[in-house]
Amino acid sequence: MEGVIDAHTRALLTEQPGFDWTVTEFVRVVDVRLPPRVFYKHCPELAPPEGQARVMTPHGIPVHLQLLGSDPAALAANARQAVSLGAMSLDLNFGCPAKTVNRHDGGASLLRDPRRLEQAVAAVHEAVDGAIPVTAKVRLGFSDRLRALDCALAAERGGAASLVVHARTRDEGYRPPAHWEWIGRIRHALRIPVIANGDIWTLEDYWKARTLSGCPDVMLGRGALADPFLAPRIRHWQRTNERLPATDWPVRAEILTTYAALQRSTLPERVVVSLLKQWLNQMRARDPEAARRFQVLRRETRLNPFLAGLAAEDASTTASSPDRRPAAAMET
Ligand SMILES: Cc1cc2nc3c(=O)[nH]c(=O)nc-3n(C[C@H](O)[C@H](O)[C@H](O)COP(=O)(O)O)c2cc1C
Numbered sequence: 568m569e570g571v572i573d574a575h576t577r578a579l580l581t582e583q584p585g586f587d588w589t590v591t592e593f594v595r596v597v598d599v600r601l602p603p604r605v606f607y608k609h610c611p612e613l614a615p616p617e618g619q620a621r622v623m624t625p626h627g628i629p630v631h632l633q634l635l636g637s638d639p640a641a642l643a644a645n646a647r648q649a650v651s652l653g654a655m656s657l658d659l660n661f662g663c664p665a666k667t668v669n670r671h672d673g674g675a676s677l678l679r680d681p682r683r684l685e686q687a688v689a690a691v692h693e694a695v696d697g698a699i700p701v702t703a704k705v706r707l708g709f710s711d712r713l714r715a716l717d718c719a720l721a722a723e724r725g726g727a728a729s730l731v732v733h734a735r736t737r738d739e740g741y742r743p744p745a746h747w748e749w750i751g752r753i754r755h756a757l758r759i760p761v762i763a764n765g766d767i768w769t770l771e772d773y774w775k776a777r778t779l780s781g782c783p784d785v786m787l788g789r790g791a792l793a794d795p796f797l798a799p800r801i802r803h804w805q806r807t808n809e810r811l812p813a814t815d816w817p818v819r820a821e822i823l824t825t826y827a828a829l830q831r832s833t834l835p836e837r838v839v840v841s842l843l844k845q846w847l848n849q850m851r852a853r854d855p856e857a858a859r860r861f862q863v864l865r866r867e868t869r870l871n872p873f874l875a876g877l878a879a880e881d882a883s884t885t886a887s888s889p890d891r892r893p894a895a896a897m898e899t
Pocket residue numbers: 568569570571591592593633660662704733741764765766767786787788789790
């Protein structure tokens with residue numbers, strides 16, 4: 568997820584068994600072949616530290632590289648570049664609703680013309696020449712759902728090995744509800760595996776999305792940040808029939824603290840604090856304790872007081888004071 572889930576987040580979220588694969592933030596393709604550094608920036612797992620498998624998280628979960636673009640020739644050139652750098656699979660983004668992206672004919676804008684979507688997928692499929700799988704991600708349409716099936720079929724005809732369907736139109740943005748039953752219609756019409764996406768925040772949502780779509784597999788977006796153990800809880804439920812409760816605050820605080828340490832190895836303090844706020848913000852809609860901490864810490868810009876605020880036993884005692892020793896101090 569662009570600006571939200573990077574290699575460090577992928578590493579943390581895949582520490583426990585749960586995810587089968589992950590996807591990078593999109594690499595924006597316009598008209599030229601991008602230099603290797605752009606691919607390494609979005610997908611550091613292409614050049615992992617010694618001893619770690621390529622294009623996998625440190626816990627061995629595959630990382631799919633995502634491209635976003637509309638020009639078939641440029642997509643093909645960048646697909647070849649990605650293969651030459653070691654990508655093991657390519658995903659094509661036809662779901663991004665951002666105005667600037669759509670204005671420049673990227674992301675969900677191709678949902679207005681299934682033929683162009685097919686050409687984009689086919690160009691990448693031909694460029695990689697069977698060396699790696701090409702997958703695609705769509706929404707149900709741009710402004711309406713009239714072409715939902717056509718777009719999905721176009722991705723299949725273009726050679727997509729599987730399709731993720733985010734069960735909203737572009738104009739619906741991220742507003743609930745996600746129309747999971749529409750994914751079911753698409754699944755019936757396609758031969759390739761279809762994966763259900765959109766508004767899966769809890770075990771109950773997972774069950775409803777599976778039931779209404781008929782898809783055995785789902786993709787988590789914001790829900791994976793709102794509860795970093797949602798995927799492991801789903802996996803645990805599948806394996807044991809036991810439903811674990813939502814992740815409690817001390818565990819969340821620990822994950823955020825580890826995340827801060829990972830990010831601080833390369834980023835300045837204030838950027839790390841804003842990344843922490845961003846993640847805490849994703850948690851707070853579904854977790855009252857995260858909401859309380861966010862309220863107290865939202866104006867904090869220093870890392871150690873922020874971490875102390877996460878680790879404090881009681882949110883009300885977290886109001887940062889410069890002379891209070893942080894519970895979890897970090898070299899800033
Ligand atoms: C901030 C943000 C960034 C996103 N970036 C991407 C992206 O780079 N690639 C992508 O395929 N989807 C991206 N998405 C969409 C999500 O992957 C997902 O399809 C969408 O949020 C619906 O699922 P959810 O309701 O579980 O979040 C992004 C969503 C958000 C909120």
